[in-house]
Amino acid sequence: MIRPVPRLGRRDISHWFSSESTQLKLPAGYSSYRWHSSGAAALAAICAWTAAQKGRPVTVLIPGYFCSQSLRYLRALPVRMVFYALTEKLTLDYEEIRRQMNDEAIDLFVHVHYFGRIAGQQQSRAFADELGAVLIEDCAHVISPLIEREWVGDYLVFAPHKHFPLPKVGLAISRLPFDEQSSKPDRGYFAGWLLRQGLRHLISAAPTTVWCQQWMDTASDYENVSPPKRVTRATVSYLTNSESAGTSRRMNAGYLLAKLESIPGWSRLFSADETSIPYLVGMLCDTPALAEHRFGILNRRACLVMQWPDLPLELASTPRIEAQCADWLDRTLFFFVHQQLDLACWMAEIDNAIQSEKF
Numbered sequence: 515m516i517r518p519v520p521r522l523g524r525r526d527i528s529h530w531f532s533s534e535s536t537q538l539k540l541p542a543g544y545s546s547y548r549w550h551s552s553g554a555a556a557l558a559a560i561c562a563w564t565a566a567q568k569g570r571p572v573t574v575l576i577p578g579y580f581c582s583q584s585l586r587y588l589r590a591l592p593v594r595m596v597f598y599a600l601t602e603k604l605t606l607d608y609e610e611i612r613r614q615m616n617d618e619a620i621d622l623f624v625h626v627h628y629f630g631r632i633a634g635q636q637q638s639r640a641f642a643d644e645l646g647a648v649l650i651e652d653c654a655h656v657i658s659p660l661i662e663r664e665w666v667g668d669y670l671v672f673a674p675h676k677h678f679p680l681p682k683v684g685l686a687i688s689r690l691p692f693d694e695q696s697s698k699p700d701r702g703y704f705a706g707w708l709l710r711q712g713l714r715h716l717i718s719a720a721p722t723t724v725w726c727q728q729w730m731d732t733a734s735d736y737e738n739v740s741p742p743k744r745v746t747r748a749t750v751s752y753l754t755n756s757e758s759a760g761t762s763r764r765m766n767a768g769y770l771l772a773k774l775e776s777i778p779g780w781s782r783l784f785s786a787d788e789t790s791i792p793y794l795v796g797m798l799c800d801t802p803a804l805a806e807h808r809f810g811i812l813n814r815r816a817c818l819v820m821q822w823p824d825l826p827l828e829l830a831s832t833p834r835i836e837a838q839c840a841d842w843l844d845r846t847l848f849f850f851v852h853q854q855l856d857l858a859c860w861m862a863e864i865d866n867a868i869q870s871e872k873f
């Protein structure tokens with residue numbers, strides 16, 4: 515059975531019953547960290563603290579190509595979101611952003627490391643300094659803060675549950691100490707998650723996904739909730755020992771691309787250097803119709819691809835950015851490459867799909 519995300523298995527016992535320190539080692543230059551109930555909550559907390567420090571609502575610059583659900587807490591906070599466009603390689607176009615901003619004051623700038631590729635953060639640092647803004651490096655698609663990379667953000671935000679079999683957990687890392695904050699421990703969600711993991715061992719139906727465009731602007735009240743200690747302890751163990759998962763992801767992506775890149779009608783969404791650890795591998799199709807057609811074939815027998823993301827409805831006020839993001843959504847297939855894929859079985863399913871007559 516091919517699953518889109520890693521699930522709890524026998525090999526995970528060492529992480530959940532690890533006797534290692536529960537303290538996370540931090541990258542050089544960072545002094546503190548805080549756990550949250552998700553990456554979205556970590557982003558919201560940083561914006562809320564900044565607004566509280568400034569004693570007024572804050573303005574945050576976010577790429578339009580962003581998961582709208584992850585902005586649900588920001589919508590309920592004193593935060594004004596301004597969306598920016600990207601280049602066709604999903605990198606930042608500073609001249610374009612400058613033109614768009616037209617000297618408007620910005621308090622926070624969000625730089626996203628898409629799908630595990632870590633790039634361009636030094637220019638974002640310079641740009642944030644120019645604006646006098648706080649820089650958040652959104653590393654939700656990056657496997658661990660402990661991989662050898664140069665981090666330059668005032669804050670780094672991670673979402674370890676996207677990479678490892680963990681219930682939703684977010685991590686914010688800061689250069690400066692965090693303010694003392696009381697948070698409510700979240701009691702209910704761990705038991706529910708564990709139960710669902712157990713049921714997945716018993717029920718082997720492949721998850722079903724449909725091809726569609728989703729736009730939303732839902733808001734949810736942000737609550738400062740912290741995951742239970744056993745979850746943060748396991749998370750520290752996964753983040754500290756991420757090498758083998760990273761090697762598998764890189765290797766899976768290599769095998770996959772060797773099969774896909776010679777097929778006409780699509781190309782890689784962007785190329786990444788060989789040391790990047792992919793979260794997903796994106797293939798950009800020539801047309802939306804071809805993307806939908808291939809999505810159907812690839813997901814007919816097993817769940818091999820997904821669409822990303824659900825888009826912010828607010829983009830309607832910036833038609834150029836809206837069109838750019840809708841185009842990526844309509845034309846890109848994201849392949850799962852996580853460390854638990856059974857290589858032989860997964861490659862057989864890929865072959866079966868791509869060798870089908872009308873692929």
Ligand SMILES: Cc1ncc(COP(=O)(O)O)c(C=O)c1O
Pocket residue numbers: 552553554555580581584626652654655673682683684
């Ligand atoms: C780029 C990015 N940042 C942040 C998040 C939020 O992460 P979480 O699912 O932990 O709330 C997501 C979620 O998809 C994301 O794609």
